[in-house]
Amino acid sequence: CHCLLVNNLAEVTIKQRYRNTSSNPIQAIYVFPVDDEAAVNGFTAHLGQRLVRGVIEERKEARANYDAALTQGHGAALLETAGAGALKVQLGNLEAGCEAEICIVYSSLCSVEENAIVLRVPTTIKERYMPASEWQRLEAAAQPTYRSGVRYGLSLDVDVYMPGDVVSVSSSTHPLSVRNDPVDRHHCSAKLGVEKVAMDGDVIIRVEHASLHKPAVVLASQADVDQGSAAMMLTFIPEFDEATGVPPENMEFVFLVDRSGSMKWSNGGNSRPIDQCRDALQLFLRSLPEGCTFNIVGFGNRYTKLFPESRVYDSGSLAEATQHVAQLDADMGGTEILTPIRDILTAPEVGVGAGGWLKNKLTGQSEPASQRHRKLFLLTDGAVGNTAEVIRTVKQNAQTTRVFTFGVGDGAAADLVRGVARAGRGEGCFIRHGEPIDEKVIGQLEKAMEPVLEGVEIDWGILSVKEQSPSKDDLAPVFNNTPYTVFALLSK
Numbered sequence: 001c002h003c004l005l006v007n008n009l010a011e012v013t014i015k016q017r018y019r020n021t022s023s024n025p026i027q028a029i030y031v032f033p034v035d036d037e038a039a040v041n042g043f044t045a046h047l048g049q050r051l052v053r054g055v056i057e058e059r060k061e062a063r064a065n066y067d068a069a070l071t072q073g074h075g076a077a078l079l080e081t082a083g084a085g086a087l088k089v090q091l092g093n094l095e096a097g098c099e100a101e102i103c104i105v106y107s108s109l110c111s112v113e114e115n116a117i118v119l120r121v122p123t124t125i126k127e128r129y130m131p132a133s134e135w136q137r138l139e140a141a142a143q144p145t146y147r148s149g150v151r152y153g154l155s156l157d158v159d160v161y162m163p164g165d166v167v168s169v170s171s172s173t174h175p176l177s178v179r180n181d182p183v184d185r186h187h188c189s190a191k192l193g194v195e196k197v198a199m200d201g202d203v204i205i206r207v208e209h210a211s212l213h214k215p216a217v218v219l220a221s222q223a224d225v226d227q228g229s230a231a232m233m234l235t236f237i238p239e240f241d242e243a244t245g246v247p248p249e250n251m252e253f254v255f256l257v258d259r260s261g262s263m264k265w266s267n268g269g270n271s272r273p274i275d276q277c278r279d280a281l282q283l284f285l286r287s288l289p290e291g292c293t294f295n296i297v298g299f300g301n302r303y304t305k306l307f308p309e310s311r312v313y314d315s316g317s318l319a320e321a322t323q324h325v326a327q328l329d330a331d332m333g334g335t336e337i338l339t340p341i342r343d344i345l346t347a348p349e350v351g352v353g354a355g356g357w358l359k360n361k362l363t364g365q366s367e368p369a370s371q372r373h374r375k376l377f378l379l380t381d382g383a384v385g386n387t388a389e390v391i392r393t394v395k396q397n398a399q400t401t402r403v404f405t406f407g408v409g410d411g412a413a414a415d416l417v418r419g420v421a422r423a424g425r426g427e428g429c430f431i432r433h434g435e436p437i438d439e440k441v442i443g444q445l446e447k448a449m450e451p452v453l454e455g456v457e458i459d460w461g462i463l464s465v466k467e468q469s470p471s472k473d474d475l476a477p478v479f480n481n482t483p484y485t486v487f488a489l490l491s492k
Contacts, residue, residue, distance in 0.1 A: 005159065048099065120203070202432070232490055300333045380408060425452075
């Protein structure tokens with residue numbers, strides 16, 4: 001696996017090699033993980049002496065062409081999505097003793113966490129709990145057979161190009177060998193400290209550079225885009241001069257904690273996700289503002305509340321919550337998340353009051369800031385199969401509740417963690433094994449308590465923009481000191 005990291009945009013090239021050791025032609029089918037927001041932009045297959053290049057087609061047409069090639073006795077390859085965060089490859093008519101090399105190239109946007117760009121290369125697909133209502137719509141490929149160990153491993157190298165001097169490259173999951181460029185301090189390279197590692201957990205690489213808080217633009221070369229166009233990525237970190245927030249007595253905090261069976265699974269003796277949830281909750285409890293209201297809801301096959309309704313945060317409720325959190329365990333069966341999240345979002349708001357104000361740096365005027373007064377914090381490994389329905393429910397109730405998410409443990413499902421946060425106009429982050437939780441917890445809590453800018457527009461000035469992503473109607477809210485990235489297709 002080779003990764004090219006340019007600021008917070010990663011291009012990942014995966015090469016996979018296989019040999020048919022049987023005495024007959026076979027069709028090989030397998031599923032493997034990618035970033036849940038990856039955009040595939042390259043697919044080739046060496047089948048023996050033949051090179052097959054992929055072309056983009058509608059799913060139905062692509063499957064028909066693949067089947068036709070097999071019927072005619074030709075070798076063929078098919079790549080398609082197998083649910084969020086997974087791709088399925090089919091190799092047909094692979095001759096006996098023949099070798100195949102698959103090459104897939106995808107691009108994805110990296111997160112920025114605790115003053116570092118975080119590159120995540122997934123290597124596992126987590127089993128997901130499927131509510132009964134979802135089984136009828138489920139494709140077999142979306143719930144692949146899970147194996148806890150495989151014979152093959154992963155080798156990985158990374159080329160890093162930053163807009164500022166590279167300060168450090170590190171990993172909390174794997175040993176790294178880093179080589180700094182003696183001429184260009186904006187560039188360095190890294191590779192895993194061993195030739196191959198087991199594919200039993202995500203590879204996480206953190207890059208710090210000196211210009212992280214400065215605006216940056218990445219422009220695609222002419223050879224990479226259509227004639228007459230240019231592609232651009234703009235990243236900036238907004239800073240609010242002044243912000244007056246909502247009084248604590250007008251704020252309600254609800255913590256929704258996944259207590260399903262999957263939260264007790266650990267990877268190679270690592271701490272269990274439920275243990276990490278307890279640590280995060282204890283920190284939350286000691287950081288809430290006095291006078292707010294709060295509650296803790298645990299869910300699995302059913303759900304339970306600490307209090308019948310949210311209570312005022314004081315010494316008595318804190319003591320009761322602290323004892324409750326200390327006893328939390330992953331003992332509630334399956335991951336039935338939809339009912340509790342719907343009930344929380346549709347419940348009457350507690351402590352509704354006036355919103356805050358922000359000072360506009362450009363105009364010098366104070367402007368009203370969006371402030372949803374109920375904040376929902378979801379802590380989960382995301383191992384559910386009805387992700388789309390959960391996201392849809394959150395989006396339908398985004399006017400009453402802002403939702404912040406934590407993907408807990410190695411291999412947490414990023415599609416649910418990011419999707420729910422996006423739909424709830426909040427922020428998502430991940431608590432992985434071996435990473436400190438303090439900055440993540442406090443950072444999310446600060447975002448929840450500070451005013452937020454909504455309804456923003458990008459003024460592109462003299463640039464002629466044919467298309468932008470996210471679109472004007474889908475731009476995310478702007479949080480103070482939080483990186484914001486927009487893509488644009490420009491007319492030349």
